[in-house]
Amino acid sequence: MKILQSLLIVLLIASCNNAAPVEKPVVTKDETHKYPVSMVDNKKDFSCGMPVSAGIGDTAHYKGKVYGFCSTECKDAFLEKPDSFLQANK
Numbered sequence: 324m325k326i327l328q329s330l331l332i333v334l335l336i337a338s339c340n341n342a343a344p345v346e347k348p349v350v351t352k353d354e355t356h357k358y359p360v361s362m363v364d365n366k367k368d369f370s371c372g373m374p375v376s377a378g379i380g381d382t383a384h385y386k387g388k389v390y391g392f393c394s395t396e397c398k399d400a401f402l403e404k405p406d407s408f409l410q411a412n413k
């Protein structure tokens with residue numbers, strides 16, 4: 324009787340392992356290249372000085388121009404005092 328019991332357990336475990344793992348679809352999120360460099364008016368991220376060609380994570384519209392930034396943090400820093408950033412980057 325004990326043998327039958329352990330056999331049952333083995334079968335249960337085996338049937339569990341037979342369940343194919345559900346593979347999640349791989350979504351490649353290319354966050355850094357969602358904005359083309361040609362659409363922004365600045366060559367460098369004003370906040371950190373990184374060239375926008377390295378990848379634009381976020382953009383800001385200011386006085387009719389579009390500025391690209393590597394991240395939302397850099398954009399937010401720019402938007403806090405955009406004029407002083409523009410002055411410093413003339």
Ligand SMILES: [Zn+2]
Nearest residue numbers: 368371393397
């Ligand atoms: Zn930056």
